[in-house]
Every structure is written in structure tokens, then in C-alpha cells.
Amino acid sequence: MSRGLLLLLGTLALVAPRVALAQAQDSGDPEVAALRASFEYGKYAEVLDRAGARIDRGGLAEDELVELHKLAGLAAFNLGRMEDATRHLRALLRLDPDYGLDPFVVPPPAVTFLEDLKGEMTSELEFLRQERRLRQEREKAEAERRERERLEAEVQRRRAEELASQVTVRTVEKRNFLVNFVPFGAGQFQQGRNSLGIVFAATEGALAVTSIISFFAYESLFEEQDIPLDNVLDPDGRATVKVRFIPTSRGRQADTWQLLKLSSAAGFYTVYALGVVDALYHHEDQVIRTTVEPRAELPAAAPSPAPLPSRTSAAPGTQAPSASARVGLYRTSGGLGAGLTLFF
Structure with missing residues (x-):
């Protein structure tokens, strides 16, 4: 690769960051961009006067103010006006205590001059750093507070929209008092206590079925037989009497089914009475329910x-x-x- 091409590439590497920085800063005050261009052309006296006048008018962002003090300070330094250079660079450091000049762009004497000013203003700059750090923390806390307030306002707005899109429905349910005396948990089902109603219904149903089965099983043990009787009025005639009985061989079965029938019937009426008492205790003539539904x-x-x-x-x-x-x-x-x- 030729020596001229190497020099060209090196020049582009130095100029490209400056061009990019200038393009990024051109989006602010147009006069700041114009003063930067004048400084590049070496119009230091013009830059010093115009920068001071623009600073006095105010209305600048902090980064624009830092840039103007830098241009004015370097212009005064190049003109040999050390008092003006000191004033502008001190103002620059008060705005940004950690500001540093680029040694690839600014001549080394100017960089050394700024570093000497930093040494003279060590205690003041440390105080400014602490103050700046506290200000940044306050700004961060204020930004977080505003964000929280914004989120709370957004939540309240959405809540208001939801309430506006909903309607409150009040339902009045009237309950029949006589339903409490219906078996199989009817009173509990009417009151909305379905779990207890299922318990009563299942228990009473099982006892009722057991009692019915026991009844038919007990009745199936009976036998009928005709017994002849002598007719007292007519010696030649004979009469018969139909007798219904349980054979002695089935006596044990009869006792078992009879006991099961009676005990299941007694259990049914006991559970039924408990269900009625419970339903009467919890009975309410009417129940009012309030629900929220979409409009x-x-x-x-x-x-x-x-x-x-x-x-x-x-x-x-x-x-x-x-x-x-x-x-x-x-x-x-x-x-x-x-x-x-x-x-x-």
C-alpha cells in the first residue's frame, strides 16, 4: 500500500468522528453550529465576541452552553487573551466539572491550560460534583415519582372506563317457605347450599330405597294356603279359608327384613327431620344479590x-x-x- 493512501486513510479516521459530532450537534441552536464552523476557519475574534453575546442572551440548553464556553475559551486562548480564556473555561468547568478536551483535536497547550485550571479549582469542582450528583439523584427521584403518578393515573383511567362500561344488577330472590318441608334437601338447594343439599338428598334416597327393597323382600316371604272347614249349618257341605303366613323355615329372614325395613324408615324420617330443621333455621324470605355485568x-x-x-x-x-x-x-x-x- 502506498504512503499517500495511508496518509489519506489516517486523515479520514481523524476527520470522520469530528464530522459525525458536528452533524449530531447541528440539531440544536443554529448559531452554535455557525460559531463552530467559524472556529474551524480560525475566526477566533469573531467567535469570542459572538459567543459572549449569545451566552448573554440566554435560552440555551446546558450542552449548547458548554459548547459556547469551550469555543470562546479556546478562541481567547489562541488570541492570547488569557483573562477571557480563564473566565470562559472556568464557566465551562462549573457546568461540567469532569469535562476534558480531546488531545487529538485541541493543541496540547490548551489541554494543559484546562488541566491547570482544574487543579486550581479542585475544592470547588469537588463541591460541584457532589451538588451535580445530588441534583441528578433528585431528578431521577422526580422522574420516578412522575412515572409512578402516570401509571397510577393510567390505572385509575382504565378503572373508570371499566366502571363506565359496567352496570350493577340487583337481583331479588323470593324463597318459598313450604319448600323447606320437602324432603331430599329441597330447602338446602333453594338456599344455594348445594353441598349440604346433596348430602341430605343422597342419604334420604339411600334410606328410602333400602326401606322399599326391605318391604318387598319381606312381603315376598309370605305364602297363601287354603284350609278346609266343616260347615256347621250344612253337614254335607265344606268351606275353605285362605290363610296368608310366613313359613317357620323363613322366620329368620322375615325378622331380618322386618328389622331392616323399620330401621331404614326410621333413619329416613330422622334425616328428613334434620333437613327440615336446618332449612327452617337458615330460611330467608328474600335474598338480594348484587352483581356487576358489562353494559x-x-x-x-x-x-x-x-x-x-x-x-x-x-x-x-x-x-x-x-x-x-x-x-x-x-x-x-x-x-x-x-x-x-x-x-x-
Whole structure:
């Protein structure tokens, strides 16, 4: 690679960052960009005067103010006006205590001059660093507070929108007192205590089925037999009597089924009585429930039909009375209803 090409690449490497920095800073005050260009062309006196005037007018962002003090300080340093250079560079350090000049862009004497000023202002710069650090913490805390307030306001706004899109429905349920005396947990089911109602229904059902089965099993043990009897009034005739009995061989089975039938019946009525007492204890004549439901939009009402012609006749010179009908929709507890209104 030739020596000239190496020099060209080195120059581009030094100029490219400066061009990019200048383009990034051009988005601020246009006069700051103009002063930067004048400084590049060596118009130091013009830069010093115009930068001081622009600083005095105010209305600059902190980074723009830092840039103007730097340009004015370096311009004064290049002109040999050390008092003005010291004043502007001190102001620069008070804005940014850790500011440093780029040694690849700024001549070494200017860099050394700024470093000497930092040494003279060590205690002041340390105080400014602490103050700046506290200011940044306050700004961070303030930004976090504003963000929290914004999030809370957003949550409240969404909550308000949800409430506005919902409607509170109050349901009044009237309960029948006589249902409490119905077996199989009917009273508990009416009161919404379904678990206990299932217990009563299952227990009473099992006892009832057991009692019925025991009854039919006990009845199946009976036998019928005709027993002849002598007819006292008619010695030649004979009469028979049908007898229903349980054979002695089935006596043990009969006792077992009889006991099971009676005990299951007694258990059924005991559980039934407990269910009735429990239902009466928890009985309420009416229960009011409040629910929140999404607000439903009503469909557009049907167009009103044309007025109906009147069938009454009117005297000449007078206006005949007219009749009209109107159909409308309205909200009900179960949905929508329709109504017909007649006007005479």
C-alpha cells in the first residue's frame, strides 16, 4: 500500500468522528453550529465576541452552553487573551466539572491550560460534583415519582372506563317457605347450599330405597294356603279359608327384613327431620344479590310506522282527528321487551 493512501486513510479516521459530532450537534441552536464552523476557519475574534453575546442572551440548553464556553475559551486562548480564556473555561468547568478536551483535536497547550485550571479549582469542582450528583439523584427521584403518578393515573383511567362500561344488577330472590318441608334437601338447594343439599338428598334416597327393597323382600316371604272347614249349618257341605303366613323355615329372614325395613324408615324420617330443621333455621324470605355485568348496548329502535288513518268523519271545514301507532323496545330484567303505543 502506498504512503499517500495511508496518509489519506489516517486523515479520514481523524476527520470522520469530528464530522459525525458536528452533524449530531447541528440539531440544536443554529448559531452554535455557525460559531463552530467559524472556529474551524480560525475566526477566533469573531467567535469570542459572538459567543459572549449569545451566552448573554440566554435560552440555551446546558450542552449548547458548554459548547459556547469551550469555543470562546479556546478562541481567547489562541488570541492570547488569557483573562477571557480563564473566565470562559472556568464557566465551562462549573457546568461540567469532569469535562476534558480531546488531545487529538485541541493543541496540547490548551489541554494543559484546562488541566491547570482544574487543579486550581479542585475544592470547588469537588463541591460541584457532589451538588451535580445530588441534583441528578433528585431528578431521577422526580422522574420516578412522575412515572409512578402516570401509571397510577393510567390505572385509575382504565378503572373508570371499566366502571363506565359496567352496570350493577340487583337481583331479588323470593324463597318459598313450604319448600323447606320437602324432603331430599329441597330447602338446602333453594338456599344455594348445594353441598349440604346433596348430602341430605343422597342419604334420604339411600334410606328410602333400602326401606322399599326391605318391604318387598319381606312381603315376598309370605305364602297363601287354603284350609278346609266343616260347615256347621250344612253337614254335607265344606268351606275353605285362605290363610296368608310366613313359613317357620323363613322366620329368620322375615325378622331380618322386618328389622331392616323399620330401621331404614326410621333413619329416613330422622334425616328428613334434620333437613327440615336446618332449612327452617337458615330460611330467608328474600335474598338480594348484587352483581356487576358489562353494559349491553340496546339495538336501534324499529322505525315508527306511518300514522293510521282515522275512521271518524269530521264536519266540513274542520280537521279530522288522526290516530297513530308507535312500536318501541325497552330493557327488562330478563332481556328486551317490545311495546305498542297508540295515539288518538
